[in-house]
Amino acid sequence: MNKISFTIEEGEVFGFLGPNGAGKTTAMRMIQCVSPLSSGRLEVMGMDVATRHREIKSLMGVVPQENNLDGDFTVYENLLVYARYFDIPRPEAEKRATELLDFVHLLEKRDVMTETLSGGMKRRLVLARALINRPRLLILDEPTVGLDPQARHLIWDKLRGLKKRGVTIVLTSHYLDEVEKLCDRLVVMDYGRILVHGSPAGVIRDFIGSDILEAENHPRLLECLRQREANYEIIGDMVHIYVDNARELSEYLLMECSLSKISARPATLEDVFLKLTGRRLRE
Amino acid sequence: MKLADHFRIPGVSTRAIKVWQRNKDVFMKDIKLNFLPPFLEPLLYLMALGFGLGKFVESIDGIAYAEFIAPALIAVSVMYASFFECSYSSYVRMYYQKTFDAIVATPLTIEDVIAGELLWGATRSMINAIVMIPVIALFGLIDIRYSLLIIPFAFLGGLLFAAIGMCFTAVTPNIMSLNYPVLLFITPMFLFSGTFFPLSALPLPIQYFAIAFLPLTHIVNVIRSLSFGILEASLLFDIIWVLFVSVLLIVLSINLMRKRLVI
Numbered sequence: 001m002n003k004i005s006f007t008i009e010e011g012e013v014f015g016f017l018g019p020n021g022a023g024k025t026t027a028m029r030m031i032q033c034v035s036p037l038s039s040g041r042l043e044v045m046g047m048d049v050a051t052r053h054r055e056i057k058s059l060m061g062v063v064p065q066e067n068n069l070d071g072d073f074t075v076y077e078n079l080l081v082y083a084r085y086f087d088i089p090r091p092e093a094e095k096r097a098t099e100l101l102d103f104v105h106l107l108e109k110r111d112v113m114t115e116t117l118s119g120g121m122k123r124r125l126v127l128a129r130a131l132i133n134r135p136r137l138l139i140l141d142e143p144t145v146g147l148d149p150q151a152r153h154l155i156w157d158k159l160r161g162l163k164k165r166g167v168t169i170v171l172t173s174h175y176l177d178e179v180e181k182l183c184d185r186l187v188v189m190d191y192g193r194i195l196v197h198g199s200p201a202g203v204i205r206d207f208i209g210s211d212i213l214e215a216e217n218h219p220r221l222l223e224c225l226r227q228r229e230a231n232y233e234i235i236g237d238m239v240h241i242y243v244d245n246a247r248e249l250s251e252y253l254l255m256e257c258s259l260s261k262i263s264a265r266p267a268t269l270e271d272v273f274l275k276l277t278g279r280r281l282r283e
Numbered sequence: 284m285k286l287a288d289h290f291r292i293p294g295v296s297t298r299a300i301k302v303w304q305r306n307k308d309v310f311m312k313d314i315k316l317n318f319l320p321p322f323l324e325p326l327l328y329l330m331a332l333g334f335g336l337g338k339f340v341e342s343i344d345g346i347a348y349a350e351f352i353a354p355a356l357i358a359v360s361v362m363y364a365s366f367f368e369c370s371y372s373s374y375v376r377m378y379y380q381k382t383f384d385a386i387v388a389t390p391l392t393i394e395d396v397i398a399g400e401l402l403w404g405a406t407r408s409m410i411n412a413i414v415m416i417p418v419i420a421l422f423g424l425i426d427i428r429y430s431l432l433i434i435p436f437a438f439l440g441g442l443l444f445a446a447i448g449m450c451f452t453a454v455t456p457n458i459m460s461l462n463y464p465v466l467l468f469i470t471p472m473f474l475f476s477g478t479f480f481p482l483s484a485l486p487l488p489i490q491y492f493a494i495a496f497l498p499l500t501h502i503v504n505v506i507r508s509l510s511f512g513i514l515e516a517s518l519l520f521d522i523i524w525v526l527f528v529s530v531l532l533i534v535l536s537i538n539l540m541r542k543r544l545v546i
Contacts, residue, residue, distance in 0.1 A: 034387050035546060054296075054390040062388040068381030072309040081308065085301050085389035133389075 001026050002192040003040070008185075010136075013159070013169040015179045015186035017273060019282040023192040024172040025065065028141055031170065032062055045137060058086060061130030065141040067122045069114040075125055076101065076110045079132055086133040093132070100128040104158065120151030127158065138162060140171040144178060156182060176269040186269075190277045200269055207275055208267040211246035215239050215253070215262040224257040235279065242267070293537040295398040298391045302399020303406065305386075310407075321364075321414040325356045329422060332479065343481060346511075353424040354510040355478040357433065358440070358503040360411040365404035365441040366469060369448035369536075370461050373400050377452065383544065397540045401445045401533060408441025409434060419510075426512030433509050436522075440502040443525055446532035447498070453539035472499040477507075501525050 001023050008014045016024040029035035031044055033053035042049045044056045070078050076097055083093035101107045104124035109117060117125065123143065130138060143159070144152040152175075159182060163169060173179050179186060180200045187197040196203055204210075209231070215221055217237045225232050225241065230249065232241040243249050246264040253259050310317055333349030340348040376382040383396050412434055419425050451464045475485065476499035482490050493500045501521035508518055 032388060053392070057388065058390045060388075064384065064388070066381060066384075068385040070305075070382055070385065071380050072312070077308075081305055082385070082389065084304065085298070085386060085391055087390075 001030075001038075004189070004192070004194050006187055006194065006197065008168065008170060010168050011163070011166050012184040013163055013171070013182050015183035016170070016172045016189060017176070017179060017186055017269075018172075018189035019277050021282055022189040022277070024189055025141060026192075027189070028139055028170070028172060032060065032139060033057055058133060059136045061133065061135035061138045063123075063126050063130045063138070063140040063143050065145070067126050069122060069125060069129070071113070071115055074111050074113055075106060075117070078114060078125065079129055082129050083132045088133065096132055096134075100131055103131075104128045105154070120147050120154075123147060123151065123155065127155065131162075135167065137168045137170065140169065142173055143171060144173070144175060152178070176273055180269045188273060188276050195276050196272075203272050204267050204269060207272045209242045209244045210267060211243050211264055212267050212271060213241040213243060213246055213250055213253070213262055213264050215241070215259060218259070220257055221253065221259060224253060228252070233275070240271070242271075289538050290531070290534055291538060292534060293394040293398075293541065294392070295394045295537070296392070299395040299398035299402065301391065302386065302396050303402045305382075306400070306403040307406070318414060321360055321411040322418060324360065325353070325415050325418050328356050329353065329419070329424070333424075349422070350424045351481075351507075352479055353419045353422070354433075354507040355503050357412055357415050357419070357437070357510075358476075358499060358506045359473055359478060360415060361408040361437045361440045361502060361506075362444045362469065362472065362499050364407040364411045365443075365445035366448040368404040368407050369400055369445040370452050370464070371458065373404075373449060374452045374455065374458050374461065376400075377544070378458070387544075393541055393544050394537050397449060397537045398533075401442060401449060401536070404445030404448065405438045405441030408444065409438040412437035425510040428512045429509040429514055433506055436502075436505055436509070439522075439525055439529065440498075440505075442533065443498055443502075443529040446529060446536045449536035450532060450539055453536060453543050472497050476500040477503045498525065498528060 004023075004027065016027055018024050026035060030037060030042055030049065033044070033049045033056055037050065045059055047056050049056060070081060073081055079097035079100060080090075080093050083096065088096070098107070101110055104127055106121060106124055106128065109121060114122065114125065127140075127143070130140075138159075140159075144155050147155070156178070159169060169182075171179075171182070183200055185197065185199050186203065187194045188203070189195065196207065198206065215238070217234055217239050221239060222232075222234075225239070228249070230241050230243070232239055241249065250262050250264055253262055329349055329352075333352055337348030337352075342348065343351045383393065386396050387393050416425065416430055416433060420427060420430065447464075447468075451461060455461050475489070476482070476493060476497050478499070482493055482500065485493070501524050504521045505518050505525075508515065
């Protein structure tokens with residue numbers, strides 16, 4: 001982690017993006033008050049993480065990257081035991097546990113041991129567990145990793161519902177469509193630094209433009225592009241051309257450069273991500 | 284981490300009790316199975332060693348062999364219960380089940396978690412003593428006068444072995460490596476701490492070694508005296524030794540675990 005600085009507004013959904021090893025999880029662990037800061041200052045909900053970690057944690061819910069449900073207990077007991085760590089009285093804990101199991105559609109699994117749950121069910125239960133203390137701030141590290149589309153949509157739906165209720169949400173994800181859909185603002189990190197910050201649409205506009213043309217790599221095409229002084233990138237045997245007006249350029253290329261195959265699509269966060277952090281494999 | 288940092292007093296809150304409750308709740312789920320070993324083991328040992336082997340052993344200082352080993356069985360059980368709870372079982376909760384990670388996301392700190400684990404380890408030792416005392420009393424092998432004092436002492440001794448187990452858990456690279464302290468430390472203690480024969484049968488240097496470095500020696504000494512109905516001043520030395528080393532190792536184990544888990 002290298003001198004990063006960020007502010008998250010109350011009530012927004014904020015995303016940390018970056019390749020593996022970029023420092024996202026470390027940043028999240030610092031917000032969760034489990035990793036100490038070597039220097040600098042971090043306030044969560046107006047409280048210093050170094051001194052008021054218990055208070056912060058009592059107002060925060062965490063969905064970790066790895067499901068760490070308590071395998072010694074049933075689904076329902078997992079919520080009750082977790083509620084006890086927050087000093088929630090037993091009757092209140094029972095009420096909330098039932099409500100939350102209903103919220104994540106796990107009521108019928110109430111009395112089964114957690115290891116028998118499917119991946120999607122486990123993830124939903126971890127989400128329910130993170131909500132047992134009615135957190136003001138919810139932290140999610142890769143909330144939908146390994147889930148089928150149905151389960152992902154259900155989680156997204158629940159997160160939007162929580163946002164509506166005023167919960168601030170901080171998440172990391174490698175699914176950039178997920179980030180684009182959910183996040184109000186985001187940062188892209190790499191090598192422990194923040195490379196960019198802004199809204200998904202703003203970041204795309206600033207770094208790519210609105211559209212991308214994809215065409216096969218051909219010497220004549222590159223010549224044409226150089227003449228037009230277009231912003232392009234060669235990726236293997238494909239060329240990505242970053243443009244604001246896709247139609248104009250594609251017509252030009254088809255007419256003037258007699259290209260046969262060219263396709264246009266809107267630019268996505270994934271394009272920004274790859275442009276900023278490169279295409280080299282990490283770890 | 285400097286040496287002094289290993290012995291800095293950790294900030295533990297009363298929330299540690301919630302970790303103890305968690306482990307107690309799991310224990311209660313299998314209560315019948317969990318009560319069986321402390322009930323059955325003394326019976327088996329007493330039959331095989333006390334009444335079997337004991338037939339060929341002269342009385343020790345005027346005490347029948349079965350009567351001599353009966354309190355040692357409690358002491359050994361105190362050692363095993365908390366050592367295994369805070370070594371293998373804690374390691375499973377820490378590494379495989381990620382239970383500690385889940386708990387430190389709540390208002391509890393890692394110091395609270397480890398303190399709760401140690402308290403629970405000590406409680407298991409105490410539970411074993413509570414189950415074993417009446418079983419042994421049934422054979423008339425225990426003087427009932429001070430026998431109830433064994434129970435709180437089992438908790439203290441349990442804390443000591445819980446802390447020893449937790450220190451190894453904090454430094455072990457994997458679960459298999461926990462076999463080393465069992466083989467090189469726990470098993471020799473089981474045999475050479477005045478358990479099945481008096482310490483005085485050993486060469487003098489080894490006796491001193493046992494008193495200085497084998498904690499079980501002191502546990503056996505105290506429990507044996509109490510079960511013989513003897514309450515003498517010399518026990519204070521054993522109790523102070525156990526107290527001092529317990530405090531030292533509890534502090535050390537919490538700091539070592541913090542070092543392992545806080546990254």
